[in-house]
Amino acid sequence: MRELVQKSSCIFFFLVISWSALAQTKTIKPNEPCKHIVLYYHDILFNGTNVANATSAKAANATKLGDFNFGMLVVFDDPITEDHHLLSPPIARAQGFYFYDMKDTYNAWFAYTLLFNSSEHKGTLNIMGADMMGEETRDLSVVGGTGDFFMARGIATFRTDTFQALL
Numbered sequence: 208m209r210e211l212v213q214k215s216s217c218i219f220f221f222l223v224i225s226w227s228a229l230a231q232t233k234t235i236k237p238n239e240p241c242k243h244i245v246l247y248y249h250d251i252l253f254n255g256t257n258v259a260n261a262t263s264a265k266a267a268n269a270t271k272l273g274d275f276n277f278g279m280l281v282v283f284d285d286p287i288t289e290d291h292h293l294l295s296p297p298i299a300r301a302q303g304f305y306f307y308d309m310k311d312t313y314n315a316w317f318a319y320t321l322l323f324n325s326s327e328h329k330g331t332l333n334i335m336g337a338d339m340m341g342e343e344t345r346d347l348s349v350v351g352g353t354g355d356f357f358m359a360r361g362i363a364t365f366r367t368d369t370f371q372a373l374l
Contacts, residue, residue: 273310313340330354
């Protein structure tokens with residue numbers, strides 16, 4: 208059995224959202240998104256030695272069913288940046304969890320909140336859905352928000368920018 212030990216990954220995602228606050232300032236076209244935001248999500252899984260820079264950790268180990276970490280649960284508090292550089296100032300935090308839910312390939316199910324606290328955006332976005340890791344792009348649902356993102360809905364499109372792992 209191979210165990211994937213993730214050193215770090217950077218997932219580029221593109222948010223297409225609409226929220227009700229915009230309805231007060233302009234006409235919303237129902238077939239066009241109201242806002243496009245490009246963000247970078249940086250996840251560094253704790254491997255037993257990287258206490259200083261880890262942003263996520265296993266909360267439940269993988270089962271012995273399959274070679275793809277089936278059943279492993281990871282809790283994270285990851286920085287979100289405007290570019291792909293891990294050391295860029297974060298504009299938000301992604302806080303939540305994912306678990307590997309397929310025995311025959313890598314696939315995870317995410318549920319998390321983006322917490323914004325910058326001069327440009329304040330509030331939260333709630334995102335959930337399946338991350339089919341083998342696909343070039345994956346869409347997750349934006350299911351709500353607060354502050355600047357009050358009642359947001361839409362999609363977050365994931366695209367893996369870089370991925371480092373030890374097998």
